[in-house]
Amino acid sequence: MANAKKGEYKIEANGNSVTLKYTTNALCELENKMGLSIPEIGQKILGGENISFAAIRTLFWAGLIASGPEVTEAEAGELIDAIGFQEATNGISHAFALAFPEAGSQESSGETPEKKM
Numbered sequence: 001m002a003n004a005k006k007g008e009y010k011i012e013a014n015g016n017s018v019t020l021k022y023t024t025n026a027l028c029e030l031e032n033k034m035g036l037s038i039p040e041i042g043q044k045i046l047g048g049e050n051i052s053f054a055a056i057r058t059l060f061w062a063g064l065i066a067s068g069p070e071v072t073e074a075e076a077g078e079l080i081d082a083i084g085f086q087e088a089t090n091g092i093s094h095a096f097a098l099a100f101p102e103a104g105s106q107e108s109s110g111e112t113p114e115k116k117m
Helices: 024-034 038-046 053-064 073-083 085-098 105-109
Strands: 008-013 016-021
Touching: 008 085, 016 053, 016 073, 016 085, 024 038, 024 053, 038 053, 038 085, 053 073, 053 085, 073 085
Parallel strands: none
Antiparallel strands: 008 016
């Protein structure tokens, strides 16, 4: 079961189920492969910019790293075909947004979050 509080987003479509999560390692892989910073990638995903099929496959692949680091981009493409392009792109958008949750009530209340080591 996907845990949104941990940044996980589950896609269930056409009898298939995958969970996307953009971890630190996944985000680093994205920066390296796409040659863009995370804010630039986020703008492309969440800002409605045109994006290539290759970029979508790379984004989907990076979201799968947490559940299977050995997954290839070709396998990610096959999963996109299995669940459907629209489901995959919606999943990317949702999972990427979950990777950067708003600070929420602590900022608005003036509270400083505690650091845990």
